[in-house]
Every structure is written in C-alpha cells, then in structure tokens.
Amino acid sequence: MADTFSLQRVLETFRSSLSEKKEVYIKYYIAGWQELVAFMNSLGNVFSFISKDVVSKIQILENFLSGENRSHYVTIQSMVKYELENDLVDLTKRGSHPESGCRTLLRLHRALRWLELFLERLRTSTEDSKTSVMCSEAYNESLAQHHPWLIRKAVGVAFCALPGRDTFFDVMNAGDHTQVVALLGESLPLIAEVYQITEDLYAKNNLLELP
Numbered sequence: 178m179a180d181t182f183s184l185q186r187v188l189e190t191f192r193s194s195l196s197e198k199k200e201v202y203i204k205y206y207i208a209g210w211q212e213l214v215a216f217m218n219s220l221g222n223v224f225s226f227i228s229k230d231v232v233s234k235i236q237i238l239e240n241f242l243s244g245e246n247r248s249h250y251v252t253i254q255s256m257v258k259y260e261l262e263n264d265l266v267d268l269t270k271r272g273s274h275p276e277s278g279c280r281t282l283l284r285l286h287r288a289l290r291w292l293e294l295f296l297e298r299l300r301t302s303t304e305d306s307k308t309s310v311m312c313s314e315a316y317n318e319s320l321a322q323h324h325p326w327l328i329r330k331a332v333g334v335a336f337c338a339l340p341g342r343d344t345f346f347d348v349m350n351a352g353d354h355t356q357v358v359a360l361l362g363e364s365l366p367l368i369a370e371v372y373q374i375t376e377d378l379y380a381k382n383n384l385l386e387l388p
C-alpha cells in the first residue's frame with residue numbers, strides 16, 4: 178500500500194475482489210478497506226475512532242486469512258458456508274463467537290453501502306454542495322440505522338470536520354474534477370456489484386442482522 182491515497186487503486190482492489198464466478202475475494206475486499214482507512218487517517222484525528230474500528234475489523238479478518246482454517250476464508254461465499262456449517266456464528270445474540278468472520282464482514286458491508294451512497298452524491302454534486310451534508314445523508318440512509326444514539330452523535334460531530342468538496346477531489350489523486358467524476362462513474366457500478374452480491378448472499382442465509 179502506497180502512502181498517498183488514490184481512487185484508482187481503490188477501484189482496482191474492488192475490481193480484483195470479484196472472481197469470474199462472481200464470488201468476492203476477502204483478501205482484496207479488505208485491501209480496498211485498507212486504502213480507505215489510509216484516506217480517512219489523512220483527514221485528521223477526529224476520524225481516528227472510526228478508522229480504529231475499521232482497522233480492528235480488518236485485523237480480525239486478516240487473522241482468519243492467515244490462520245489454520247485459511248482455505249475456508251478465500252471468498253465471502255466460502256467463509257459463510259464454512260462458518261455456518263460449523264456453528265461458528267452467533268446468530269441471534271452474542272455468545273461464544275462474538276468475532277465471527279460473518280458478523281465482522283457484515284459491519285464493513287454496511288459501511289460499503291454508505292460509501293456507495295456518498296460517492297454517488299459526490300459524483301453528481303455541484304460546486305456549492307457540502308461534503309458534510311452528502312456524508313450525513315448517505316449515513317442516515319445506511320449505517321445510522323445500525324448505530325446507537327451515542328455513535329450517531331459522534332459521527333455527526335466528525336462530519337462537521339470534513340474538508341470541502343475541492344479537497345476531496347484533490348485527495349483522490351485522479352486528475353481534474355472531470356476526470357474524478359469519470360472515474361467515480363466507473364468505480365460505482367463495481368462497488369455496487371460487490372455490495373449487491375454480498376447483500377444477496379447474506380439475505381439468502383439470514384445473516385443481515387447478526388449481533
């Protein structure tokens with residue numbers, strides 16, 4: 178991972194995460210998140226409580242990827258099958274498997290929806306659009322529904338510290354505004370596809386509300 182963020186690299190990792198059979202490789206899925214964490218860290222300390230949580234979830238998944246059962250953690254599909262068949266998931270309340278791969282990835286999956294909604298707003302925004310408004314609208318339509326009041330408040334405070342739209346465009350390192358908008362147009366269908374495949378898999382297995 179290079180130290181400067183680039184939207185192009187995020188796009189490439191999410192593209193690599195899709196197999197020919199439309200399965201999702203966990204390795205690249207979390208690599209995409211690592212890029213996003215690097216970006217968040219560059220925004221300042223107000224965001225560190227958010228990035229710490231993402232980092233700890235990435236770490237849990239990385240441990241599975243390098244652990245003795247790693248052959249079952251190649252794709253999200255194989256992970257779900259393996260963990261369910263072996264009773265490794267707390268399905269209704271937290272118990273002996275509070276950090277299953279399935280529940281951990283679900284948190285990132287919900288956040289991916291936020292990202293999709295936010296980037297779509299950014300793509301279609303105009304000069305006077307506010308990033309804080311775009312972020313919080315996207316948040317209220319997605320992640321907020323899964324967060325308690327205290328976290329929603331803290332997130333609201335963090336949004337106020339967001340840089341403006343021009344800074345966002347610059348930080349993406351993808352050229353001028355027109356080029357960024359084009360690249361966003363290319364990235365979004367991919368992110369949406371990865372999201373939808375995961376969503377369908379989780380829905381089919383009744384995993385969307387894992388504690």
Ligand code: 1Q0
Pocket residue numbers: 184187213214216217220224226227230231284285288291312316320328332349388
């Ligand atoms: C750029 C601004 C970042 C805005 C982030 C918006 C979402 C904020 C949500 C933060 C909540 C974090 C506090 C911890 C919450 C956990 O309780 C919760 C549940 O986990 P658990 O184990 O308690 O059940 N965790 C989560 O819901 C995971 C939250 C992950 C948030 C991920 C935010 C990802 C942001 C990425 C950078 C955005 C880059 C945007 C532009 C980049 C261009 C490609």
